[in-house]
């Protein structure tokens with residue numbers, strides 16, 4: 331058993347609110363830790379530390395700030411095994427996948443080393459007689475990030491790296507289900523040279539989130555999680571006059587055209603549908619083969635692959651395809667969806683509900699499930715399951731498949747598998763979804779592009795990482811200056827124009 335408090339003012343502090351939550355080992359179902367749940371006093375302490383530290387950090391030249399991230403990247407490499415182990419222990423994902431989680435965050439830290447360039451403003455010389463105009467990007471002050479359980483390394487880094495590189499102080503409220511890694515990341519940032527108070531980790535639940543949303547000294551909030559909470563955070567944060575961006579749930583479709591390389595498509599569906607037990611916002615959860623013949627050929631290849639998925643705790647080594655779900659509730663929810671799919675008339679062709687492992691009978695394991703003949707009206711199609719459950723919806727034509735993906739309320743990611751460049755190009759141009767893969771099942775953009783969904787997968791104007799992150803965590807100031815050297819026009823009562 332271990333206890334996780336908060337990271338405030340450059341050190342770990344114990345929780346004082348008297349409220350805490352259990353952190354489970356998903357492979358065994360045992361409570362392995364407790365995490366403090368912050369109240370307003372603890373949140374205020376973090377904000378006070380952040381407020382005190384931010385002006386000096388904001389005034390530090392951007393190259394020096396970038397050097398902290400350079401060092402942080404080195405430290406992430408040094409501690410990769412330790413971070414991955416702590417991540418797998420609380421989340422349940424396999425060790426190689428946990429390393430991937432750290433690396434995708436590390437790549438954003440690398441991108442943020444370019445902050446001096448990304449923060450440059452614009453300049454116009456001679457905009458009028460003796461007049462120059464320039465713009466600068468300034469930090470907002472104290473900003474916050476609220477993050478989900480499924481990427482406890484990557485998503486916190488997506489949030490705090492650009493915010494801090496831009497000169498802000500940051501309050502991170504990570505998921506209470508796997509809080510160890512965010513705390514370790516804060517310690518590494520300190521070791522990398524970040525002044526105390528610039529990155530604070532406040533663990534907690536709704537109380538801490540509401541505190542962040544209502545606190546007048548927090549200027550901006552970046553959120554990632556389920557759509558219902560994303561919408562809530564967006565409206566409450568905006569109502570309080572904050573800058574807010576929220577990224578929500580998903581139902582990612584993958585169209586398989588008749589001319590696709592089916593072996594490649596099946597590999598893609600297996601990895602993207604079942605990797606991390608389907609607990610990814612970019613997981614493929616709907617396969618859409620186009621044409622009956624494509625569907626039949628696809629199912630012949632897909633079924634044995636799903637039947638032979640290897641499921642094991644992370645301690646089993648590199649041999650597992652995926653591990654347990656994160657909590658008992660998640661396990662019950664996913665099983666409940668599979669039951670409901672059967673009731674609603676879908677054909678369950680691979681049933682993983684009874685999967686059990688000797689020695690891990692109380693773990694939150696579920697085997698891969700595969701549904702055929704899923705239709706638009708079923709809840710397993712409409713709702714995000716967030717588990718290792720793939721639904722096959724057969725489309726007669728390309729247009730029907732396209733319409734399916736376009737009509738869904740979520741718009742995070744989508745993919746098409748085809749050898750036809752015309753179809754691929756048409757698909758990319760017409761689809762109303764934020765991230766598109768062409769023969770790529772999980773099109774998560776690299777750190778120097780931005781990540782964000784459309785429709786009910788994203789709320790707000792700007793995306794995460796890439797140049798948008800620097801726009802989100804800074805504000806633009808435009809300065810018009812005149813050095814008159816003898817120009818005297820007298821008093822002007824009419825608004826100045828260029829005519």
Ligand code: NAD
Nearest residue numbers: 477478479504505535536539555556559577578579580611
């Ligand atoms: P979640 O919505 O339960 O929790 C996210 C955060 O909100 C956590 O920090 C949690 O403590 C907080 N929270 C939970 N309930 C709250 C409430 N009632 N009021 C205020 N705050 C609350 O999400 P999760 O289960 O941790 O993560 C999985 C979800 O996140 C999935 O829906 C997945 O698709 C989504 N996700 C989206 C993206 C993306 O970029 N679009 C990326 C990763 C995960």
